[in-house]
Amino acid sequence: AVGERKRGEALVRAIADAQSFSGRGSLAQRGRGLGDHAVLPESRPNRPWGKPPSALFFISGDLASGAGNLIDELLRTAGFRNAAADYGLSFTGTVPLETLLARPPAVIISTGQGRSAALRRRLLPNVPEAAFPRALINCGGPSIPPALEQLRAIRARL
Amino acid sequence: MSRAGKLGLLTFALAAAFALALIAGKVWVPIDAWTSADPRWPIIVELRLPRALLGLTVGAVLGLAGAVLQGLLRNPLADPAVVGVSSAAALGAVAVLIFGTSLGPWGGFGGAMLAATGAMALLAALTWRTQDVVSFVLAGTVLASLAGALTAFLISLAPNPYAVAAAIDWLMGALTDRSWDDLARAGPFMAAGAMLLAATGPALDALTLGEDTARSLGVSTRRTQLLAILGTGLTVGASVAVTGVVGFVGLVVPHLLRPVFGARPSALLLPSALGGATLVLVADSLCRLVPGAGEVRLGVAMALIGAPFFLWLLARREARGWN
Numbered sequence: 001a002v003g004e005r006k007r008g009e010a011l012v013r014a015i016a017d018a019q020s021f022s023g024r025g026s027l028a029q030r031g032r033g034l035g036d037h038a039v040l041p042e043s044r045p046n047r048p049w050g051k052p053p054s055a056l057f058f059i060s061g062d063l064a065s066g067a068g069n070l071i072d073e074l075l076r077t078a079g080f081r082n083a084a085a086d087y088g089l090s091f092t093g094t095v096p097l098e099t100l101l102a103r104p105p106a107v108i109i110s111t112g113q114g115r116s117a118a119l120r121r122r123l124l125p126n127v128p129e130a131a132f133p134r135a136l137i138n139c140g141g142p143s144i145p146p147a148l149e150q151l152r153a154i155r156a157r158l
Numbered sequence: 159m160s161r162a163g164k165l166g167l168l169t170f171a172l173a174a175a176f177a178l179a180l181i182a183g184k185v186w187v188p189i190d191a192w193t194s195a196d197p198r199w200p201i202i203v204e205l206r207l208p209r210a211l212l213g214l215t216v217g218a219v220l221g222l223a224g225a226v227l228q229g230l231l232r233n234p235l236a237d238p239a240v241v242g243v244s245s246a247a248a249l250g251a252v253a254v255l256i257f258g259t260s261l262g263p264w265g266g267f268g269g270a271m272l273a274a275t276g277a278m279a280l281l282a283a284l285t286w287r288t289q290d291v292v293s294f295v296l297a298g299t300v301l302a303s304l305a306g307a308l309t310a311f312l313i314s315l316a317p318n319p320y321a322v323a324a325a326i327d328w329l330m331g332a333l334t335d336r337s338w339d340d341l342a343r344a345g346p347f348m349a350a351g352a353m354l355l356a357a358t359g360p361a362l363d364a365l366t367l368g369e370d371t372a373r374s375l376g377v378s379t380r381r382t383q384l385l386a387i388l389g390t391g392l393t394v395g396a397s398v399a400v401t402g403v404v405g406f407v408g409l410v411v412p413h414l415l416r417p418v419f420g421a422r423p424s425a426l427l428l429p430s431a432l433g434g435a436t437l438v439l440v441a442d443s444l445c446r447l448v449p450g451a452g453e454v455r456l457g458v459a460m461a462l463i464g465a466p467f468f469l470w471l472l473a474r475r476e477a478r479g480w481n
Contacts, residue, residue: 060320062335066451089451094327096453097335098446101201102185115266116335123200 015144052076053106053158055151056083059137062094062114070140078151080107097123107158109151111137130154161425164418168432172214175439179210183446208338213442214435215341216333216401219348219355219393221434222427224408226355229362229423230386231291237409238394241387242301244405246277247398249305249312252325256316267343267399274395277301282387286380294383331402331457333442344396351392352431358385359424366423404457406464407434413471437463 057071058064065071065082066089072082083105087095097120104127110117111134121129132154136147159167180202181187187198187206220238227236238244250273254265284297309329316322361382364372369379397404411433412426419429438456441463445454 060318061324063320063323084451087451088449092323093452094334095451096184096446098184098201098205099451101205102198116337119204119335119337119339123204 011142014142017145052079052081053155054083054086055080055107055109055154056095056100056105057132058108058110058112058114059092060111060114060134062116063092064089064095065092066090071137074137074144074147074151078148079155080151100124107154109154128158130157161419165429165432168429168436172432172436172439175436175443176210176214178443179213179439180206182443204337205335208341209333209336209442210439212336212341212344212400213333213438215345215348216397216404217407217435217438218431219352219397219434220404220407220438221411221430221432222352222355223390223393224434225412225423225426225430226358226362226386227390227408228412229426230358230365230382231295232365233291233295234413235409236295237405238390239302239405239408240295241281241298241390241394242277242305243274243281243391243394244398244403245302245305245309247271247274247395248329248403249273249309251328251399251402252309252312255325255328256312256321264343267340270399271347271395273305274391274398277305278387278391278395282384285383285387327455328402329457330455331398331404331460332445332453332455333401334445334453336400340400344400347392347396351389351394351396354385354389355393356427358382358389359427361385362423366421402455402457404438404460406460406468407437410464410467410471411437413468 055075056064057075059071064084066087067082067085072085075082083103084095087099087103089095097116100120101123104124106127108120108124108127108129109132110129111132114120132150136143136150183201183206185198185201187202223238224236227238227240228234230236231240247270250269250271251266253273254269258265258269281294281297281301285294288294313322313325316325361372361377364375364377365379365382367375373379412430415426415429415433419425438460441459442456445456445459448454
């Protein structure tokens with residue numbers, strides 16, 4: 001949709017609306033003009049209940065992503081901590097179950113069945129798992145608002 | 159030192175490596191956690207123990223297959239990869255990883271075993287007429303190249319980048335997060351194959367005198383070759399089906415142990431199995447110990463350990479010869 005400036009601005013507004021918290025520079029301001037890299041704000045400031053719960057997001061199979069990418073920002077915006085970043089994952093990679101068992105996340109969000117999913121469920125019966133449509137995180141853009149909505153819903157259920 | 163003494167020493171090294179495999183990792187699990195109600199208990203029982211047992215069996219069959227193939231082909235370059243079975247098994251597993259993700263945990267294993275069996279049958283058929291080891295090696299090498307090319311082709315057809323990542327990750331070989339189920343799936347095939355391989359011992363000794371002499375001693379080259387193909391197919395096929403491709407073990411271990419146990423092929427089979435198991439367990443423990451969230455892939459670690467070692471052997475060979 002090159003040249004569709006109005007539709008582009010509407011999209012940016014939709015993304016900004018999706019992040020319900022106001023406060024510091026909203027995405028609509030920072031991301032005005034689609035050439036800019038969309039940067040979502042850090043998680044809610046002055047959280048009354050302390051550290052946000054950690055979420056391990058499997059983008060596919062057993063693959064998770066560390067800090068500094070769209071999923072990481074989405075998680076933080078939705079009020080989570082990215083467990084993969086806590087574990088020290090620098091890019092996208094697998095997290096061994098040993099690491100998970102030693103420091104289980106508050107929730108596991110997955111887009112499908114990984115090779116070790118069955119074993120993981122057996123070893124971590126108390127960690128809730130939420131399904132997430134992979135189409136929403138294949139890249140940024142129009143899918144950001146529904147992705148954030150889904151993550152917030154998961155967050156609310158914890 | 160007597161042979162029994164050397165074998166005892168090797169067994170002790172294996173036991174030590176096994177203990178290390180249970181204790182070492184991102185989470186160190188001390189011995190006292192074994193008796194108390196330690197929260198790290200599931201790490202041992204559900205993760206470390208099946209993984210260590212799988213590493214032990216995979217290492218043992220790879221070492222054994224390497225020793226048998228080096229004896230059969232009377233070629234120090236032989237290792238399970240030359241038979242083409244590991245590449246074929248990898249092809250089968252990648253095909254399922256990319257196109258058959260809905261097949262469940264048995265899918266990948268079945269795909270790899272099916273492809274390994276196919277490669278075995280093809281190799282047996284190709285080499286049935288000739289009793290010449292050169293055609294055996296050539297046929298295996300061609301099969302390996304074909305399977306490698308087809309694997310790359312399949313990866314290029316992957317529907318999404320995640321499937322590519324999964325396939326490549328799997329090709330590097332790892333014991334990470336393998337469960338009792340994996341061991342139960344692969345174990346029987348590896349055990350059956352190991353028995354076939356072990357049965358080649360006497361024939362391999364006779365073959366050191368040359369094919370004609372061996373035949374005059376009543377050794378059937380064809381039968382030995384078939385045993386080696388079936389044994390390698392079952393052991394390596396099953397091991398690739400659960401761990402991915404782990405190279406170098408079958409090549410390096412017999413070379414390492416030949417100066418210690420002598421050049422007689424049958425005398426090298428058991429030590430190579432013990433040595434292979436030890437090597438894989440130590441390498442896998444190192445894989446778990448690297449800093450960071452993830453683990454180094456076992457296939458990569460094996461190559462990093464195996465290649466320099468092999469080059470060192472090669473340099474030493476100038477002075478001492480292969481035996």
